[in-house]
Amino acid sequence: MSLTHTGGVATVTDATFAEEVLAAELPVLVKFTASWCPPCRMIAPVLAEIAQEEGHRLKVVSLDVDENPSTTNAYGVLSMPTLMLFRSGEPVRSLVGARSKRRLLEELGEAL
Secondary structure, three states: OOOEEEOOEEEEOOOOHHHHHHOOOOOEEEEEEOOOOHHHHHHHHHHHHHHHHOOOOOEEEEEEOOOOHHHHHHOOOOOOOEEEEEEOOEEEEEEEOOOOHHHHHHHHHOOO
């Protein structure tokens, strides 16, 4: 099974979510995104930087909500971008909207 990578951020789907996110050893930050969402595009470079710099302790993936409705609905995602941090298969933190890298790392800090 191959994952698509965009600057260190892997793309997951309904089909790969359980394996890539829920079964992951590291905490996983999931960006629920959509192609029509300007704030999603704004936060993409921030997440790519975090994926490269924090890859030893955090996995960053992206899920397109329009193409993957099952996972989107399962976690009640209504706004884009929603960033959800999973640890041991459970969502432990959820953030909505684009933010700076510094602020994002602060908000995720204690959950990592």
